[in-house]
Amino acid sequence: MPNYRPNVAFILSNAAGEILVCERSDWAGCWQFAQGGVKSGEAFIDALYREVEEELCLKRSDYEVLSSRGPYRYLFVNGRKKEGFDGQEQYYFLGRLINPDAKVRFDGESDEFRAARWIRPAAFDLNWVPEMKREVYASVLRDFFGIELGGGVMSDEAAA
Template identity: 30%
Template structure:
């Protein structure tokens, strides 16, 4: 479903944990990492499409998240012609997206990259909110920058006391072990549930290779 200008309606999802880190998914069988996103079907609202994509791509249900904010208007990016399927060239230009900022209120274990028969990701990790844009495929960088910038004003305030309660630590432990948090990897979790890869290995796999864009 394309608009008159050749853009496909789409939703993008920025999912936060309680530390305001963002979910970063590795596209299946590639070294490309990105935020969840997907097309809006005929008759769907952007919010309905967001919940559907959230479940299809990472297995979460509406009760696992809360909506914090969304972008006011469509954010557009054009796809270079060599990424577009031949039969779509000439009328498909790219994506126009509504971006949602969500907070995970469930647990990491609620995520399931194999929720459908056609998984999009085969690994995931939490990353700092301002993901370095050089790891994003070039033609999407401006949209990522615009979405992150517009939604940053709505980031929840982090309560350090709540963070200790979630981790099972008492606040004074931070003084006793000032590097405790640094030793805890942001990590990645594969769909098979294997141990997280070292952060250095993940950084080495951070997207440099382009991904094919489906119209």
């Protein structure tokens, strides 16, 4: 039986109904949601607050958590292990930016991302994430937004 690393992931929305996606620093063209591991003894919500501050430099007062779902699981490829785990078990949180002056920045404790942009949920392209994560992203977008995404490239019109 696989051993899954506990993980939290955050979908941040804005007043326009768009969601934030971030481009990984180590992989150009790979756009994803902020996420990170849960430390031993740490509550999932506390891990979320910590990861959002580390990766996006947002304070708890900048956003509100609306809902959560999970677990969503995926295995690492080619039998790879990370910290002794075979894959990730993620709990996703949906939040809304409530501080209009808050700015997403990448000068915190993490250097995971190099860029961010706001898109409509239906504009998310599953090709932006590694194949091992695509089923999870498709499920998350369906579960939170009722969107059925295929693996194809989104048109420029869908991203507008």
